[in-house]
Amino acid sequence: MTYEILPVLLCGGSGTRLWPLSREAFPKQFLQLAGEHTLLQATALRAMRVRGALAPLVVCNAEHRYVVTEQLNDIGIAQPRLLLEPCARNTAPAIAAAAFAAMADGGDPLLLVLPSDHLIKDESGFRGAVETALASAPDGALVTFGIVPERPDTGFGYIRAAGGGGGGALRHVDQFVEKPGIERAREYVASGNYSWNSGMFLFRASTFLAELESNEPEMHARCREAVERATRDGHALRLDKPAFAAARADSIDYTVMERTKNAYVLPLSIGWNDVGSWNAVWETMEKDAHGNAAHGDVIAIDSRNTYARSERLVALIGVENLVVIETDDALLVAHRDHVQQVKDVVGRLRESGRKEGAIHRKVARPWGSYDSIDQSDRFQVKRITVKPGAALSLQLHHHRAEHWIVVSGTAKVTIEDRQFFLAENQSTYIPLGSKHRLENPGKLPLEMIEVQSGTYLGEDDIVRFEDVYGRAGKA
Numbered sequence: 426m427t428y429e430i431l432p433v434l435l436c437g438g439s440g441t442r443l444w445p446l447s448r449e450a451f452p453k454q455f456l457q458l459a460g461e462h463t464l465l466q467a468t469a470l471r472a473m474r475v476r477g478a479l480a481p482l483v484v485c486n487a488e489h490r491y492v493v494t495e496q497l498n499d500i501g502i503a504q505p506r507l508l509l510e511p512c513a514r515n516t517a518p519a520i521a522a523a524a525f526a527a528m529a530d531g532g533d534p535l536l537l538v539l540p541s542d543h544l545i546k547d548e549s550g551f552r553g554a555v556e557t558a559l560a561s562a563p564d565g566a567l568v569t570f571g572i573v574p575e576r577p578d579t580g581f582g583y584i585r586a587a588g589g590g591g592g593g594a595l596r597h598v599d600q601f602v603e604k605p606g607i608e609r610a611r612e613y614v615a616s617g618n619y620s621w622n623s624g625m626f627l628f629r630a631s632t633f634l635a636e637l638e639s640n641e642p643e644m645h646a647r648c649r650e651a652v653e654r655a656t657r658d659g660h661a662l663r664l665d666k667p668a669f670a671a672a673r674a675d676s677i678d679y680t681v682m683e684r685t686k687n688a689y690v691l692p693l694s695i696g697w698n699d700v701g702s703w704n705a706v707w708e709t710m711e712k713d714a715h716g717n718a719a720h721g722d723v724i725a726i727d728s729r730n731t732y733a734r735s736e737r738l739v740a741l742i743g744v745e746n747l748v749v750i751e752t753d754d755a756l757l758v759a760h761r762d763h764v765q766q767v768k769d770v771v772g773r774l775r776e777s778g779r780k781e782g783a784i785h786r787k788v789a790r791p792w793g794s795y796d797s798i799d800q801s802d803r804f805q806v807k808r809i810t811v812k813p814g815a816a817l818s819l820q821l822h823h824h825r826a827e828h829w830i831v832v833s834g835t836a837k838v839t840i841e842d843r844q845f846f847l848a849e850n851q852s853t854y855i856p857l858g859s860k861h862r863l864e865n866p867g868k869l870p871l872e873m874i875e876v877q878s879g880t881y882l883g884e885d886d887i888v889r890f891e892d893v894y895g896r897a898g899k900a
Contacts, residue, residue, distance in 0.1 A: 428559055429479065431534040431630075432472035433523045436465060436485035436493060436541045437513055441768040441782075442702045445755035446734070449783040454542040455492055458700060459709045465493065466500045468541045471548050475537065475555050482527065483541070484508045484519045490661060491791035491894070504660040511666035516624070517680040518672040521637055521648035522664055524630040529652065535559075536633065538626040538677075544709060546696025554693050558627050561595045567628040567636065567685055568595070571620025571692040577610035580701060580765070582622035582678070584690050585613075598688035601678055620692040622678070623699075636681045644680065647672035658895065703748040703764045707732040717741075730761065753786040753796075791894045792817055793870070805882045809863075811836075811871040816864040818892035825879030825886060827855040829863070834871035837864040860890065 440453030447453040454465045462470065469481050480502060485493050487509040497505040508526055510519065520538055527534050537555065545551050558568045571584045582604055586596040601622065605613065613619040638645040647668050654665035682688050698705055710718035716730035723733040728741045735751035748764055750757040759767065774782030787796040792815035799806040811817070811834075819839065829836070830852040838845055838853055839862040846866075847853060855861045857879060865871040 428477045429532070429534045430475060430477045430537050430555075431479050431527050432469075432475070432481040432537045432539060433520065433527075434465070434468055434472065434481050434483045434539055434541045435516060435519055435624075436483050436489065437510065437519060438542065440542065441771040442765065443700070443706070444767050444771050445752045445757055445781065446750060448781075448785055450488070451492070451785055451789060452542070453700060455489075455496060458706055459544055462500065463496055464544065464700065465541045466496055468539055468543070469497060469502065470500060471545060471551060472537060472539055474548065475552050478537070479534070480506060482506045482508060482523055484510060484523050486510055486513065487663065492789055494660075507661035509658075509661050509663045510669065511664055512670050514669060514672050514674045516677045517637070517641070517675045518644060518648050518669065520626075520633065520677055521645065521672075522652055522669070524634050525649050525652040526655075526662060527630045528634075533629055533631045536626070536628060536630050538624075538628075540624045540699075542700060543623070543625075544696075544698040544700055546698075547694075550693065550695040554691055554695065555627065558595060558689075558691050562627070562689055563687075565632055565687050566689050567632060567682065567687055568626060568689045568691060569598070569682060570623050570625040570627070571690045572623050572697045573692050573694045574614045574619065574621055577607060577614045578621070579604055579607055579610055581699075583610075583613050583619045584622050585619050586690050586692065595689050595691045598682070598690050601683045620690060621697075623693075623697060626677070626682075632687075633681065636685050636687075640684045641673070641675075641680045644672050644675070703732060703750065703759070703767070704761055707748070707761070732761075755781050791815070793865075795875075800882065803878060803880065803882075805877040807875045807877070809871075809873040809875050811863065811865040811873070813865055813868050813870065816893060817862060818894075819860060819862045819890040821858055821860050821888050821890075822879070822886050823858065823888070824881035825877045826857045827861075828876040828878075829853050829855065830874045830876075832872040832874060834865060834869050834873075835867045836871055836873060837866045838862070839864075862891075 436454055438452055439449045440447035443453045446456060455463055457463050472478055472481050483493055483505055490507060490509055494505060508523055554570060562568050583602040584598055585600040587599045588596055651664040651669035654668055656663045698709055700706060707718050712718045717725040717728055718732045720734040721736050722738045725741045727743045729745045731741055731747045733739050733741060733749040739749060746761040748759045748761055771782045787794055793810040793812045796808040798808055831847045831849055833849055836847040838847055841860055
């Protein structure tokens with residue numbers, strides 16, 4: 426039998442436990458943590474290799490649209506289908522919106538729901554599991570893919586299967602269990618009757634929506650309204666903000682899977698890792714004879730079971746069980762037994778209004794990126810990279826002037842009613858209050874140094890007149 430399967434990639438979340446590499450504006454699904462692809466790219470490729478799979482539908486934060494598009498373009502998905510969330514509402518509303526969107530043209534595909542920030546080593550085993558679920562699940566089933574526990578772990582929810590929980594066979598779900606304490610986790614693993622909750626699902630769109638309507642009619646109605654009132658923006662569908670924001674934020678486990686009588690679990694051993702902490706990343710890495718793993722320029726002497734990641738030289742001497750993560754603007758040093766507390770650091774940064782919890786020093790934009798390399802009270806220096814053919818908005822600033830120096834490539838510059846080109850080693854001055862635009866007309870990236878000077882240098886000092894990306898408030 427041939428099935429039409431629509432992979433739904435859940436691309437929300439902020440990945441706070443992998444700070445400082447993962448941040449709100451660039452969370453872990455966009456990071457290259459293992460292998461040549463980012464977690465999002467690896468998930469999309471894995472999903473598309475399932476027999477009968479359509480091009481994936483990606484549910485993501487509207488702010489991440491261009492990052493998602495660029496990363497999927499890089500693996501050959503030219504015009505990815507995106508469902509843009511105006512605000513975070515957890516997995517149940519995200520999946521509901523995807524189901525309504527999938528049925529908008531009259532179809533009723535099977536939805537293969539996958540978090541976009543997990544690793545799976547055994548991809549053929551994953552594909553075989555989907556085939557097994559398709560062949561053995563009864564009509565109306567909601568299948569979740571469990572993971573056969575490798576150890577007692579308090580960081581996962583557990584699923585108890587009826588009639589035993591061995592890998593490879595589909596079983597009815599007896600109970601979903603919250604994250605347990607260590608003693609209870611040991612009991613679960615010893616019983617052989619429990620699997621970890623992976624957050625991966627397979628069901629028909631209409632089946633999920635019927636269960637949601639039965640259990641959470643208000644959420645069902647708001648999500649349907651959000652899709653019906655959505656606006657088309659190229660290959661993306663922007664969910665209606667008032668309707669979607671009115672949907673209660675909750676998980677698919679609470680709203681549907683724990684209440685339905687039709688939940689089934691297929692326990693798997695496929696080398697799954699949720700990459701939920703720096704310990705989890707360490708587990709995926711190749712290690713030396715002393716258990717040390719590294720990414721970047723790292724020297725470890727008389728050290729054991731460490732993980733260090735840095736672009737500059739880091740030397741570890743006589744230490745054990747440490748995680749050392751350095752970025753351009755932050756340094757994390759933590760004992761491996763305490764890496765779950767990294768999210769508390771992010772919480773403190775948010776409480777104090779510090780930007781390091783939300784954005785990197787280098788910030789991605791749809792036209793390229795900027796990197797704030799130096800600043801003081803009345804000046805800021807940025808390294809600007811503009812992609813070939815891309816253009817910033819036509820804009821002005823009330824509180825700052827700018828000096829542009831081209832390092833490589835060619836810049837097309839608009840200042841008021843003048844247009845001209847700058848080549849390498851040429852520069853120009855943008856007076857305060859002048860309408861201006863920067864474009865890259867070439868086929869190579871444009872690299873430029875921008876020096877801002879003025880009384881206020883915040884990103885919100887901008888008046889935008891024209892913008893091909895449909896944005897407001899950000900350059």
